[in-house]
Amino acid sequence: MRPLVVGNCSQIVTMQGPQRARVGPEMSEIGLIHDAAMVVRDGKVEAVGPRDEIEWLAPSDAEYHDAGGRLVTPGLVDAHTHLVFGGDRLDDFEARSQGKTYAEIATAGGGIWRTVAATRPLSTEDLASQAAKHFDLLRRHGTTVAESKTGYALDRDGELRSLRALQTLRPRVVPTLLAAHAYPKDQDPQAYLDMVCDELVPLAARAGLARDVDIFVEEGYFSHEDAERLAMAARAHGLGLRMHVDQLADSGGAGLAARLGARTADHLEHTGADGIAALAEAGVTPVLLPGSVWGLGLSRYPLGREMVDAGLPVVLATDFNPGSSPVPSLLFCMALACRLMRMTPAECLTAVTVNAAATLGLETSHGALMPGMAADFVVWEAEDYRELAFWPDVARPANNPIVANESCPSEP
Ligand SMILES: [Zn+2]
Structure with missing residues (x-):
């Protein structure tokens, strides 16, 4: 050539x-x-x-x-997304706009269960085409590489199908196993976690289907003990650990991520000075998701400024998902971070390029x-x-963008 x-x-x-x-x-x-x-x-x-x-x-x-x-x-590199799911949550969105609470929406069959019900029946091929459609939304906003989690099947075979669907987007998409997204309501919680740690993690590792595992640690979801157990399984099989922590409350999630030697601690909306110090001490990368704060109509953004000042290599990501973050644009996340997290444009660009790539092991290529x-x-x-x-809506990839790459030269 x-x-x-x-x-x-x-x-x-x-x-x-x-x-x-x-x-x-x-x-x-x-x-x-x-x-x-x-x-x-x-x-x-x-x-x-x-x-x-x-x-x-x-x-x-x-x-x-x-x-x-x-x-x-x-x-741009988006280091935290959820691309594999079926259906949509427009009914939930409308209900929330009418003042319904999350609990009311969940009782009416909404929330994550609406997505699980729409995801479980899909074949690997259907899941792959859904994931490709969602990745294409990211690409239109200048993202060329993304991490994507599973986590909307919440059963053994569905999580495996989700991982296999993500293989079709490699090397542009780096897959993470998030079977520990929520406890399935149709299964005994302990039996589910046993299955994740004893079957899914080894299977995913052996078949090279995931680089990392992830877990949602929050009151009513997975506990610190659950996370320790999953971390041990991941380590035993050579997978890295990413964690959703401190999104809804400061439950010591940043400290936990530091103790477990996680690769990344994601969300951190409620993490304070102690948590920031623990992340810095342990060398855990914070992945901040302002799009989901905005998407949920909340006002408490993570302490991005303080984390940069503490010397942490802050990453910004979209958390693209059907519920809390209908946000495919990293530029929009940068816009929020500049205005509401007191990060500079240069720090934001660093957060969606070099820092994000490093969490995916791509620091020497992307x-x-x-x-x-x-x-x-x-x-x-x-x-x-x-x-x-x-102005993230104005600054878009040009009409004739070039995204050249060793594996797939194409247009975003
Ligand atoms: Zn997430």
């Missing part, structure tokens, strides 16, 4: 800086190059820099793409545009990277 020059870029943000950058006010840490160009060869970045240097050095047989004075960033890394990038309808968080 001929090499490609992407020229006439108002800015290229390379994210070249400290790996898993703990970005402060220093803009140079995001590797911002004005009036820039990039050379791509065999799906990888060969060179990136000021336009007058790069275009002059470019190979003579290169194809030239004029970015038209637009912004180029790495493809989330940054440095020589040798995947040429996985987005040309935006924007000139300045701060526009991404400023």
Whole structure:
């Protein structure tokens, strides 16, 4: 394939800086190059820099793409989504808008059980096409790689079908087993957890169906003891641990994630100073999900500013799911984080690229545009990277975006 020059870029943000950058006010840490160009060869970045240097050095047989004075960033990485489910929750949404409580909605057959009932009957092929449809929504907003959890079948075979459905989206989607999303109401809770730890985790690990496991730790859901048990099973089979913690109350979930050596602690809306210190001490990455706070109509956002200041490599993700977060756009999450979590545009961009990629083991290939890394990038309808968080509906991937990659060159 001929090499490609992407020229006439108002800015290229390379994210070249400290790996898993703990970005402060220093803009140079995001590797911002004005009036820039990039050379791509065999799906990888060969060179990136000021336009007058790069275009002059470019190979003579290169194809030239004029970015038209637009912004180029790495493809965005969404490190927390739920792509595999059937049906929708529009009835719940309408009921909530009429003032019904979550308990009333659940009693009327709504909530997660509505989704479980719509997911369980689906074949692997149907689940795969649902997941692909949802991933496509993310791609339209500039996401090129995502993590996705299972967790809407809540039985052995349905969770396995969900994992197999996610295999069809590899390598763009990294699968996580979230069988411990809620206790199924049609099964004994202890027997279900036994099955997850003793059957599903080993099966998923042996077949290479998941990279990590996840668990929803909250009052009325899974306990600290349940999480310890799942963590042991995951460790025994070589899977990493991600955790939904401290979403609805500060139940010591951040401390638990630190103690269990989790890869990520996600949500953290109610995590305070002690929890932040524990995460920093243990090197657990916080994954913050402002879209679900917004989606639930709540007002308590996680302490993003404090976490960045504590030196944590903060990640922002959409939590895309049918209930609490109908949000496919990382840009919208960045917009919320800038306004309600006091994070800067540079910190937000770091949170959805290099930091997010590191939680998926992709730190040497994705989330940054440095020589040798995947040429996985987005040309935006924007000139300045701060526009991404400023007006997320305006700053969208351009009509003629290029997302080149070693595995699947295509348009988002
Ligand atoms: Zn989630």
